[in-house]
Amino acid sequence: MKKTTLFLMLMAMGTTIGFSQKKKDLDRQAILDMCGCYEVTFKYTETFAPEIDYEKKLDYTSKALELALPIIDEDNKISLQHLLVINDSTVIKHWRQDWLFENQAVYHYDKDNNWTFSTLPANAVKGQWTQKVYQVDDSPRYAGSSSWVHVDGKHYWENTSDSPLPRREYSKRSDYNVMSRGNRQEITAYGWLHEQDNDKVIRKDGKVDVLLAQEKGFNIYKKVADTDCKVAADWWASHKDFWAVARAAWDEVYNREGDLTLLKQVDGQPLFMHFYQLEEQGANKAQILETINKFITDKKHATNAEGK
DSSP states (O other): OHHHHHHHHHHHHHHHHHHHHHHHHHHHHHHHTTOEEEEEEEEEEEEEOSSTTOOOOOOEEEEEEEEEEEEEEOSSEEEEEEEEEETTTEEEEEEEEEEEETOOEEEEEEETTEEEEEEOOGGGSTTOEEEEEEOTTSOEEEEEEEOEEEETTEEEEEEEEEEOOOHHHHTTOOSOOEEEEEEEEEEOSSEEEEEEEEEEEEOOTTSOOEEEEEEEEEEEEEEEOGGGGHHHHHHHHHHHHHHHHHHHHHHHHHTTOSOEEBOSOBTTBOHHHHHHHHHHHTOOHHHHHHHHHHHBOOHHHHTTOOOO
16 A cells, blocks of 8 residues: 555656646747747837826837847756847847746846845745846846746746836936836747736835836737848857856846946946947956946935946
8 A cells, every 4th residue: 555655656746747847848948939030019008097187108119120049048047139130230239038947036126226136935936937137238127037828829928027117218208217017928920929018107215106107018029031130140140259258247246146226327328338338349357347346336326326
């Protein structure tokens, strides 16, 4: 009887392990399915505001050609670099998304260019993937941990996390300071869809968040021939070494595992402009880290400090 019970327990354990591995393989494939050359349409519209006198902002729509490359493909980590192609000839390093399996270390955005570090419990992230999104200079943007879902032929990942204002608004608006992003990334027959349900929030120390407005967003990625993005692939081949060094420099900062606050400008320029100069100079890791450290400040100084 005891042998039978032990045998059944081992069988159940083996089935569970096998299912978990199959699920993880499906997760990894869904993430890698976001790679390739895409025609992207960005659409955003404000849908609701609690105050009746709020003036709805104009809808935002734009299009782009974008290449997503797998720059790291490991069992528990996949990193995708996005590159924009402008006018068929100009390439701009765009955002980056890292996917980490059962990751516990995460930076969550608070406000005023401040990210708070936390260590998630192991049981809270079991079977989950953390998506960490980075800006064009590889500084942090937002992060969240959730499970990929594979059901009824659908493959998607959903999460809500806070972020700074999107680039389409950060230089135009000052009526809110945090975007609470409801992200859904779904693999589709045509490519993939980044669907968003976003809250535009006013956040102040010691006070309850105030909702200014809500918006719906669709970033529609339609797969096209890889040859359409050849100029981006060629550009990355000649620039990837510098950005590998830059990521290593940033890793030293992130591995400090403490809250991170960044100045908006140093010497009158934002961080991404300094990175353009560093790349032109062929800067090494120490020089890149020196520049990053100039932007790191105390939280209490972040709101008004402009750098010197």
